[in-house]
Amino acid sequence: MSLINTQIQPFTANAYRNGDFIEVSQDDIAGSWAIFFFYPGDFTFVCPTELADLAEHHDELERMGVKVYSVSTDSHFVHKAWHDTSADVSKVQYAMIGDPALTLTRNFDVERVGAGQADRATFLVDPDGVIQFYELTAEGIGRNATELVRKVKAAQYIRSHPGQVCPAHWEEGDDTLAPSIDLVGKI
Template identity: 55%
Template sequence: MSLINKEVAPFKATAYHNGKFVPVSEQNFKGKWSVVVFYPADFTFVCPTELGDLADHYAEFQKLGAEVYGVSTDTHFTHKAWHDTSDTIAKVQYPLIGDPNHQLASFFEVLITEGDDHGLALRGTFVIDPEGRIKTIEVHDNGIGRDATETLRRLKAAQYIAAHPGEVCPAKWSEGAETLTPSLDLVGKI
């Protein structure tokens, strides 16, 4: 069964955010849009490029009323150490959630359960609506980095269809572009 439209299950975790350790739960994903970005591990190679890309676009996410959360199976202590030693990660202003007990990686179905990377998370990106329901999912091999501008596009599309029931966003839709209103009149005309 897909996670699309599923409400985030209850959880308790700790994040490193703005120089402090802060509690995080499913309640943080309610009342505003959220973007949850899983990555394999701190102190690695592709991960800082992705988190840095998100940091460079963080103001755009905030303008859209969305909070970004980075999540790995490391501890919040490891997140702090990485933040304190990496120039790229020092730019990160969004919460970095520690998931050493794998509760989030398991719920979001990104936990690697066998092989050399057992216990790490796949690269997974989830857009969550203000009711705490998952609206978009992107999961892929850990050797492939993501693009924050594509995540922004998907967030905008999810926000658009939430605000405009009955409309849908076609392929390559971008903010301001035409949408579609599914109807009998459109069948066979696209």
């Protein structure tokens, strides 16, 4: 069953961010756009490259009003140790949520059953707490934060421009479409 257009479930979790341990809940994202960036585990191989790539886009996402949360089933203590020892992960300024009880992992339906890990998955949640898109990839396929930013811009555009849709390869400032019977067979 798809999670698109469904409400996120309530949660409370511990996280590591910028030298501090914090608590994060659904209340922290109320009224904001949010990205939940699940990955299998700390001290691994593809994961630090993805977190560093996302970190390079963090300031842009923040200017767009998007809160970013990485999530793995490691504890917030392990996140701190990884942040302190990895050159790539040390670039991360967003909250790194620890999910050792798999609460968020199961809420977002990305549990690798029997492995105690989350799949590699990205979710965009709108200001109403509704999932607008998600991406799920196989273990060895890293994600691209540049494409993630493009998708966030498209989601924000269509939210603020009802009746418009963003075609493939849409970039901010490009033409959009207004679906109607007049367009059928003409695209």
